[in-house]
Amino acid sequence: MAASGYQAEKSLHDAVKKYRGKFVCIVEGAIATKYNGAYGKVADRTFLAIAKDIVPKAAAVIAIGSCAAYGGVASAKPNPGGYKGLGDALGIKPINIPGCPPNPLNLLATIVKYLNKEKIELDSNGRPMFAYGDSVHDKCPRLKFYEEGKFVTEFGSKEAEMGYCLSEMGCKGPVTYNNCPTAKYNDATSFPIQAGHPCIGCSEPNFWDNMTPFYEK
Amino acid sequence: MGKRIMIDPITRIEGHLRIEVEVENGKVKDAWSSGQMFRGIEIMLQGRDPRDAHHFVQRSCGVCTYIHALSSVRAVEAACKIEIPENAQIIRNLLHGAQYQHDHIVHFYHLHALDWVDIVNGLTADPVKTAKLSEATGGRRGTAEYFLEVQTKLKTFVNSGQLGPFNNGYWGHPAYELPPEANLMASAHYLEAIKLQAKAARMHAIFGGKNPHPQSLVVGGVTSVGDLTPERINEFVGIWKETKAFVDEVYIPDLLAVASFYKDWAAIGGNNKTYLCYGEFPQKGVNDDLLYPSGILMGDLNPKAVDTGLITEDVTRAWYEKGPARHPFEGETKPIKGEPKYNTNAQYSWLKAPRYDGKSAEVGPLARNLVAYTSGQPQVKALVDHVLKTLGVGTEALFSTLGRTAARGIETVVIGNAMEGWIEKLKSNIASGNKKTYQKWEMPDKGKGFGLNDVPRGALGHWIEIEDKKIKNYQYVVPSTWNLGPSDGKKTERSCGKFPHRHTHCRSQKTS
Numbered sequence: 001m002a003a004s005g006y007q008a009e010k011s012l013h014d015a016v017k018k019y020r021g022k023f024v025c026i027v028e029g030a031i032a033t034k035y036n037g038a039y040g041k042v043a044d045r046t047f048l049a050i051a052k053d054i055v056p057k058a059a060a061v062i063a064i065g066s067c068a069a070y071g072g073v074a075s076a077k078p079n080p081g082g083y084k085g086l087g088d089a090l091g092i093k094p095i096n097i098p099g100c101p102p103n104p105l106n107l108l109a110t111i112v113k114y115l116n117k118e119k120i121e122l123d124s125n126g127r128p129m130f131a132y133g134d135s136v137h138d139k140c141p142r143l144k145f146y147e148e149g150k151f152v153t154e155f156g157s158k159e160a161e162m163g164y165c166l167s168e169m170g171c172k173g174p175v176t177y178n179n180c181p182t183a184k185y186n187d188a189t190s191f192p193i194q195a196g197h198p199c200i201g202c203s204e205p206n207f208w209d210n211m212t213p214f215y216e217k
Numbered sequence: 218m219g220k221r222i223m224i225d226p227i228t229r230i231e232g233h234l235r236i237e238v239e240v241e242n243g244k245v246k247d248a249w250s251s252g253q254m255f256r257g258i259e260i261m262l263q264g265r266d267p268r269d270a271h272h273f274v275q276r277s278c279g280v281c282t283y284i285h286a287l288s289s290v291r292a293v294e295a296a297c298k299i300e301i302p303e304n305a306q307i308i309r310n311l312l313h314g315a316q317y318q319h320d321h322i323v324h325f326y327h328l329h330a331l332d333w334v335d336i337v338n339g340l341t342a343d344p345v346k347t348a349k350l351s352e353a354t355g356g357r358r359g360t361a362e363y364f365l366e367v368q369t370k371l372k373t374f375v376n377s378g379q380l381g382p383f384n385n386g387y388w389g390h391p392a393y394e395l396p397p398e399a400n401l402m403a404s405a406h407y408l409e410a411i412k413l414q415a416k417a418a419r420m421h422a423i424f425g426g427k428n429p430h431p432q433s434l435v436v437g438g439v440t441s442v443g444d445l446t447p448e449r450i451n452e453f454v455g456i457w458k459e460t461k462a463f464v465d466e467v468y469i470p471d472l473l474a475v476a477s478f479y480k481d482w483a484a485i486g487g488n489n490k491t492y493l494c495y496g497e498f499p500q501k502g503v504n505d506d507l508l509y510p511s512g513i514l515m516g517d518l519n520p521k522a523v524d525t526g527l528i529t530e531d532v533t534r535a536w537y538e539k540g541p542a543r544h545p546f547e548g549e550t551k552p553i554k555g556e557p558k559y560n561t562n563a564q565y566s567w568l569k570a571p572r573y574d575g576k577s578a579e580v581g582p583l584a585r586n587l588v589a590y591t592s593g594q595p596q597v598k599a600l601v602d603h604v605l606k607t608l609g610v611g612t613e614a615l616f617s618t619l620g621r622t623a624a625r626g627i628e629t630v631v632i633g634n635a636m637e638g639w640i641e642k643l644k645s646n647i648a649s650g651n652k653k654t655y656q657k658w659e660m661p662d663k664g665k666g667f668g669l670n671d672v673p674r675g676a677l678g679h680w681i682e683i684e685d686k687k688i689k690n691y692q693y694v695v696p697s698t699w700n701l702g703p704s705d706g707k708k709t710e711r712s713c714g715k716f717p718h719r720h721t722h723c724r725s726q727k728t729s
Binding site for chain 2: 001002003004005007008009010011014032035036038039040041042043044072073074076077078079080081083100101154155156157160161162163185186187189190191192193194195196197200208212213214215216
């Protein structure tokens with residue numbers, strides 16, 4: 001945004017006031033809660049206070065990215081700042097668009113569906129089923145190699161070049177729900193498995209602790 | 218006592234920064250820089266698998282994506298004594314070069330430009346005169362019809378009352394110096410650059426799976442051997458060509474055009490004359506023959522070799538437990554107990570204060586290009602001299618906001634050009650049957666190493682100690698702590714200490 005300081009803040013306050021109850025609030029980043037949220041501030045207000053002030057005034061709330069959805073890297077053990085996702089921090093159920101980073105197509109589609117007043121079915125983690133209904137493994141282009149028992153056991157190998165399954169390299173595809181293999185990233189250019197790297201499970205709650213070590217099964 | 222002004226949030230950065238200034242007689246007398254968020258990634262890494270570190274640290278910043286992962290794998294490779302294959306080096310360089318191109322274009326247009334360009338004033342421009350101006354810059358020409366179209370689009374947007382990111386800007390402020398035609402031309406290019414950067418980001422996706430946070434680096438090399446096909450490489454080359462053309466034909470001419478109206482900024486934004494550069498883009502062996510050489514300038518123009526043993530981080534004025542200034546191998550990250558209180562006479566930031574031999578130092582495009590220039594790096598010397606000549610200013614103009622901004626453009630050209638040779642080397646390796654992208658290795662029980670890097674925002678280093686095959690300690694000293702760290706225990710003059718009367722000078726440094 002062009003403005004900074006109080007001019008930037010004014011844009012926020014004016015918009016919340018003018019469109020109270022009518023705006024879609026999109027939250028990015030995790031919310032610190034230790035010492036009343038003191039580890040994260042904007043314009044001398046904690047992220048927590050800002051969220052508590054603005055979110056209830058919105059018509060709908062979207063938590064974009066794994067940090068806003070579930071706490072993300074900021075909440076990895078031992079979580080020095082007491083970081084939480086928006087839902088946990090406020091005790092609400094936003095629409096969660098996780099991923100590290102999240103696929104912008106999923107955010108765009110969610111907003112369009114919302115504006116079209118379509119029903120957006122969510123899973124138990126608050127994620128739209130249309131984007132997070134399948135596991136990465138379900139739709140993986142390397143699935144046939146998994147089924148044929150053809151695995152990569154060393155990066156840069158002949159098997160790696162042939163695009164064999166990355167299960168032995170620590171791939172978390174089977175326990176990760178996201179549409180990376182189909183939507184892909186950056187105008188459908190690629191996604192991690194296509195680039196030869198196992199999935200690290202970045203759309204799952206607490207993946208930094210539950211999916212590590214990333215290179216072990 | 219002057220008047221104290223608080224600017225919080227600083228926008229058009231990534232991260233949470235507060236700048237407080239004391240203004241007296243229309244000049245900034247003193248200033249304090251405060252990082253307002255703490256996560257503690259260094260703490261999280263303790264006890265974890267060293268192979269995982271690069272994924273964690275990459276999340277330090279999504280704009281400066283990739284570069285922390287690169288420093289991290291270098292640090293672990295140093296600690297485990299791994300030498301990566303040449304193809305992995307080349308692919309890592311290509312990803313880093315692509316990052317520079319993408320990042321600097323975004324910085325100039327979408328982060329920095331609104332400090333110089335008055336978008337609303339551009340709505341009063343004559344599209345015919347604007348077309349003539351675009352021809353005069355020697356860059357990519359726009360027709361009068363094109364500029365009228367852009368102007369109409371912007372007018373409709375502004376008249377709708379919902380100005381989006383342009384809301385409540387400083388439009389009409391007397392500090393803006395561009396005529397309406399230059400404002401309209403720059404605004405049109407701002408919009409073009411939004412589209413271009415989305416395309417440029419695909420270079421990361423080709424060899425790295427996605428942007429931000431490409432996921433193909435591993436300790437030992439890269440994973441993207443499957444993308445070493447003619448089709449994929451040609452796809453990369455096509456995007457690199459288009460991005461390079463935008464840099465050469467739009468970014469640089471715009472930079473020179475805008476700079477010509479703001480020449481007084483060639484005398485504003487100096488520092489303590491200490492410039493640190495670790496160098497980057499190894500071109501021969503693993504760490505040899507850096508495109509941008511390493512060096513430190515300390516008060517003169519004779520670059521000296523960098524001794525990383527002289528680096529310390531002081532925490533006196535930051536919200537950490539008291540202790541001596543420590544070298545990163547002995548570094549600690551221990552936040553104070555209780556709620557941190559902002560007090561410019563005591564502790565006032567989450568950033569540690571890095572020092573080189575006790576001195577604060579500037580890092581970033583200016584440091585890099587000054588070290589390169591004074592080291593006789595030929596491509597840099599030629600381009601710096603050309604820019605100075607075009608603007609009709611002497612070398613003293615380099616030590617300023619203008620110099621910093623020009624340096625950023627210069628290195629985008631130099632690095633972008635160098636990518637061509639790296640692509641050719643990669644192709645020739647593949648053609649001769651060499652597709653090695655990964656070196657097999659074993660995790661030692663213990664090891665100590667560091668990975669140096671010079672990334673778009675400046676000198677970057679990651680230090681790791683491994684014990685029992687796990688991370689015992691991990692510290693990283695990043696560009697923004699050099700440039701935007703607080704004072705230290707000795708009240709050393711801070712690197713960013715001299716602020717001009719317009720606070721927006723600090724846009725020339727971005728924080729993460």
